[in-house]
Amino acid sequence: METSAKLYSLSFSNVKTYLFAFLFVAGNIALPQLCHLVPMGGPTLLPIYFFTLIAAYKFGFRVGLLTALLSPVINHLLFGMPAAAALPVLLIKSGLLAGAAAFAARYTKKISLVALLGVILAYQVIGTAFEWAICGNFFLAVQDFRIGIPGMLIQWFGGYALLKAISKL
Template sequence: METSAKLYSLPFGNVKTYLFALLFVAGNIALPQLCHLVPTGGPTLLPIYFFTLIAAYKYGFKVGLLTALLSPVVNHLLFAMPVAAVLPAILIKSGLLAGAAALAARYAKNISLSALLGVIISYQIVGTAFEWALCDNFFLAVQDFRMGIPGMLIQWFGGYALLKAIARI
């Protein structure tokens, strides 16, 4: 399934880059707060990544990277979640997600379920390798694959639905 859409690559010199990044960071602050109302909602639903995916796919790497880096840091400063011990791994995975989503959008030139699946699988696999190197614990590093499948499915299908909904903007 593919949907044509207006996809952008906003530069750092454009005020829209920062406005969109702030909007998506706000989403990445609100969504985890909602998900943490559910037991193990964070590790299961992976909410900190959702709006990073949308930001980077729709508005390019720079908006995605700002969202990827600011979201976990602001959440940590405001709510101590994610905890400091996992913040480096989440920042790496968020940055990888921003890069993979922007790259996929650039080459796909449309909203595609297969492109989104490729983004999610690639950032998770590469991110898991980095996380394993950071924590030296394979079982902990593969937590997203052990617990986060529902979150990955939400990213895949929910991301597709939201990107379709904002396709003409």
């Protein structure tokens, strides 16, 4: 399924870049708090990535990158989650997600389930390789594939639904 949409690539000199990044970071702060009310909600639902996907796909790499980098750091400073030891991997995966989503949007120029699946698999597979290199533990590195499948499905179908809902903005 594909939907045509208005997709942007905002520059760092555009005030809208920071406004949208602020809104998506707020979403990436609120959603994990809700998900952490459920046992294992963070590792299972992967909420810190959701609005990064939307930000980068709809508004481009710069909005996505700001969202990707600020969300985990602000969450850590405010709530201690993610733990400091997990920040490097989350920042890498979030940055990869921003890059993959912005690239897919720019390449396809449409909101597509296939493109979103490619984005999610790309950031997860490459991010897992980085995580394995950093932590040296393959079992830990593949955690998102062991218990985070529900979160990836939410990113895929929920991301598609939200992107479709805001497609004409």
